[in-house]
Amino acid sequence: MRIGELAQATGADVETIRYYEKIGLLPAPGRAANGYRAYSSEHVERLAFVRHCRALDMPLAQIERLLDFVDRPQADCGDIDALVGEQLERVRVRLASLQTLERQLATLRAMCHGPHVAAECGILHELVAAAHGDSCACHGAAAPQADADRVATASPVPRAR
Amino acid sequence: MRIGELAQATGADVETIRYYEKIGLLPAPGRAANGYRAYSSEHVERLAFVRHCRALDMPLAQIERLLDFVDRPQADCGDIDALVGEQLERVRVRLASLQTLERQLATLRAMCHGPHVAAECGILHELVAAAHGDSCACHGAAAPQADADRVATASPVPRAR
């Protein structure tokens, strides 16, 4: 099985497969006489596992840890539960901040009515007002303590090193 | 005003400010005799504007376009509305996929009960089942057409070039 076929079988990109190999997430396959990579069904399984976990938005480092459990079935499973729990927690935190964000943007968007010049645009006024330190409708009205649960992933205000 | 003061005034990191200058998002300030950057209140405003937009999770490229409007107040404002609309759309798409994800992870997590060996772990079984192409409880039960609205940002299955 060549790399293109593996890609088709798993839905992964050819370049992604080579990348996974490079970082050690997938074992290096054998090679055909012409130097092409030759994959077996085990590779299909392993890659499918990785892609499924990625579809659950797990970082590669976490997937690597899960693969360890697949390889050592007699290990204690406590960590698996914790791993998924961590991932769930991350998703929930991100979810909450995105919900806040959505309200803020919706509020902002409602401030522009019909065609006019930038100087009279409610959105722009709002954004500039924030720059002046005035309380802004988008962060103020929609999310009273927006500063408390600031956008996590974008982490625009990482505060303290 | 030195860079540290600007950082404190806006909540941005010193390194982030230098980075913004490097990529041209902030104009290069004047310099004191000792070579230190010297900022004015205009810089504070502009940076505060940028940080506020970043708190709304806008990409820097979009913020740059918004800054253009701030600089040319007589331009037509239609694009501002569109810009914020785009951003809102992105957030909503991401929100939907995260909600799906949360259900999937919660389902997955519910499959591990108490301490046992990895070989008997429901979570691991589920994940491996997916690798075998079997319909999985996490993607199957929680999100009937999980394949249709696959995780957007992680974009694990970019399909077709």
Add this chain to the structure above:
DNA sequence: GAAAACCCTGGAGCGACTACGGAGTCAACC
């Protein structure tokens, strides 16, 4: 006068790819 805190530059690193250049390989068609 010494230590701490600040500032400078340039460059590397993060995660998870994605894209590119330049080359070799292979099957099909004319």
Add this chain to the structure above:
DNA sequence: GGTTGACTCCGTAGTCGCTCCAGGGTTTTC
């Protein structure tokens, strides 16, 4: 036999938005 096109190889660089570092100079504080 020549040519096209699809596939593969490798290594490197670019993406985004920072973040961190080394190795130096400057200012402030004790």
